[in-house]
Amino acid sequence: xxxxxxxxxxxxxxxxxxxxxxxxxxxxxxxxxxxxxxxxxxxxxxxxxxxxxxxxxxxxxxxxxxxxxxxxxxxxxxxxxxxxxxxxxx
Amino acid sequence: xxxxxxxxxxxxxxxxxxxxxxxxxxxxxxxxxxxxxxxxxxxxxxxxxxxxxxxxxxxxxxxxxxxxxxxxxxxxxxxxxxxxxxxxxxxxxxxxxxxxxxxxxxxxxxxxxxxxxxxxxxxxxxxxxxxxxxxxxxxxxxxxxxxxxxxxxxxxxxxxxxxxxxxxxxxxxxxxxxxxxxxxxxxxxxxxxxxxxxxxxxxxxxxxxxxxxxxxxxxxxxxxxxxxxxxxxxxxxxxxxxxxxxxxxxxxxxxxxxxxxxxxxxxxxxxxxxxxxxxxxxxxxxxxxxxxxxxxxxxxxxxxxxxxxxxxxxxxxxxxxxxxxxxxxxxxxxxxxxxxxxxxxxxxxxxxxxxxxxxxxxxxxxxxxxxxxxxxxxxxxxxxxxxxxxxxxxxxxxxxxxxxxxxxxxxxxxxxxxxxxxxxxxxxxxxxxx
Numbered sequence: 001x002x003x004x005x006x007x008x009x010x011x012x013x014x015x016x017x018x019x020x021x022x023x024x025x026x027x028x029x030x031x032x033x034x035x036x037x038x039x040x041x042x043x044x045x046x047x048x049x050x051x052x053x054x055x056x057x058x059x060x061x062x063x064x065x066x067x068x069x070x071x072x073x074x075x076x077x078x079x080x081x082x083x084x085x086x087x088x089x090x
Numbered sequence: 091x092x093x094x095x096x097x098x099x100x101x102x103x104x105x106x107x108x109x110x111x112x113x114x115x116x117x118x119x120x121x122x123x124x125x126x127x128x129x130x131x132x133x134x135x136x137x138x139x140x141x142x143x144x145x146x147x148x149x150x151x152x153x154x155x156x157x158x159x160x161x162x163x164x165x166x167x168x169x170x171x172x173x174x175x176x177x178x179x180x181x182x183x184x185x186x187x188x189x190x191x192x193x194x195x196x197x198x199x200x201x202x203x204x205x206x207x208x209x210x211x212x213x214x215x216x217x218x219x220x221x222x223x224x225x226x227x228x229x230x231x232x233x234x235x236x237x238x239x240x241x242x243x244x245x246x247x248x249x250x251x252x253x254x255x256x257x258x259x260x261x262x263x264x265x266x267x268x269x270x271x272x273x274x275x276x277x278x279x280x281x282x283x284x285x286x287x288x289x290x291x292x293x294x295x296x297x298x299x300x301x302x303x304x305x306x307x308x309x310x311x312x313x314x315x316x317x318x319x320x321x322x323x324x325x326x327x328x329x330x331x332x333x334x335x336x337x338x339x340x341x342x343x344x345x346x347x348x349x350x351x352x353x354x355x356x357x358x359x360x361x362x363x364x365x366x367x368x369x370x371x372x373x374x375x376x377x378x379x380x381x382x383x384x385x386x387x388x389x390x391x392x393x394x395x396x397x398x399x400x401x402x403x404x405x406x407x408x409x410x411x412x413x414x415x416x417x418x419x420x421x422x423x424x425x426x427x428x429x430x431x432x433x434x435x436x437x438x439x440x441x442x443x444x445x446x447x448x449x450x451x452x453x454x455x456x457x458x459x460x461x462x463x464x465x466x467x468x469x470x471x472x473x474x475x476x477x478x479x480x481x482x483x484x485x486x487x488x489x490x491x492x493x494x495x496x497x498x499x500x501x502x503x504x505x506x507x508x509x510x511x512x513x514x515x516x517x518x519x520x521x522x523x524x
Binding site: 021023025045046047048049050051053055076078079080081082083084085086087 | 208209228237239242243273277278279280281282283284285286288289292293302303304305313314315317318321322325332334335345367399400401410411412413414415417
């Protein structure tokens with residue numbers, strides 16, 4: 001079973017149509033996994049060769065199906081980042 | 091023998107012709123040797139003595155036109171100059187960390203490549219023109235820096251100071267830059283966009299990555315962005331990350347600053363005091379962070395064309411604070427070190443930076459190992475630097491070069507999810523980016 005936080009699984013079950021952005025680490029050939037994830041109904045946004053991972057967007061119901069795949073190692077939420085410069089006053 | 095009139099410099103004569111009555115001019119008087127202390131303190135009408143120098147026969151005063159004319163008749167007076175404003179040859183941050191000593195050894199980061207993952211870099215800026223060797227836009231908004239944050243960071247690391255006569259020079263002005271736009275016009279992005287930028291930069295063979303971005307803390311050491319940062323280090327790339335701006339509370343370092351193998355950089359002010367905003371450790375899983383601190387308060391650097399970010403200095407420069415500013419300074423220090431010793435691994439370089447940092451006497455989770463310093467770093471690496479600092483020559487104004495952008499990976503596609511509303515994916519990026 002893939003490493004997936006319980007709160008994520010719970011959220012997908014409660015809101016199966018809610019869009020989510022995720023990052024999944026996978027085992028095996030990255031291009032093949034990208035095709036398989038697309039076939040499940042997700043849209044792959046980036047493939048990361050350094051960590052054999054993919055970022056994707058999909059509804060919660062698809063995320064649940066993805067979580068059942070034996071080649072999925074972990075799934076995390078894709079979260080916002082921001083620039084760390086601050087206005088200088090004075 | 092000079093006529094009395096020739097004791098007054100031409101600049102002062104011109105100023106004297108423009109003043110009237112009791113209006114005073116600032117002057118510096120040169121006396122015959124050893125007479126300045128005695129003569130400069132004498133009372134004269136229209137004269138305010140302010141200082142008599144000990145090391146040379148000069149004195150400073152404010153004097154009216156008539157007082158200057160009287161003064162030049164004095165046999166002990168050799169020459170009368172107008173006091174003039176002077177400007178620093180270099181802004182504070184590179185000097186604070188001792189970069190001019192590395193420059194004196196001819197080190198400028200030449201031949202070293204740095205990827206700035208940010209809001210883009212303005213290739214038209216005179217300090218950065220011709221320096222950008224590759225572009226990549228992950229955002230879909232284009233390579234242009236419409237925010238200004240990325241250009242400011244690039245100037246700190248690699249600006250030549252061309253538009254300021256060298257005053258606002260970056261720490262490694264010989265660096266080659268890869269502009270990787272992962273943040274939108276508001277300085278926001280997604281973790282996956284940053285990961286895509288890292289993946290791209292590593293595939294391009296970059297030597298250093300600078301990440302002046304992050305999410306909220308505390309972070310532990312295992313989210314996907316942290317994993318790819320650690321993987322980049324494993325692949326031989328030095329990764330510098332801003333600690334964050336949510337200090338002074340404890341456990342305020344987010345992702346990717348909490349990554350174990352990167353160099354996490356906090357900020358100090360010009361007096362080497364830890365900036366209050368600089369995020370503090372420990373990480374969510376109890377490790378000490380940041381690793382070092384560097385200047386990050388009131389940093390003047392390149393201003394992207396048409397942007398208004400920060401406190402604007404002039405058409406080409408603006409002032410910002412933040413660990414965002416300290417991070418590219420660290421990246422530039424790394425570039426100087428890699429130019430001197432290209433075989434250094436990221437782990438070796440990080441260790442040398444930390445071992446050579448100046449202990450500021452602050453807690454480890456505020457200062458890390460201390461404030462980074464070029465002279466100490468090169469001493470630790472066994473590289474002898476000259477005893478006197480120096481400035482690298484200003485390069486000629488280069489023509490902006492626009493590299494061919496790399497085609498990004500495909501964007502979102504329409505999902506095939508029965509029972510769910512379709513069409514939301516096309517607007518997903520806008521939904522998640524403010």
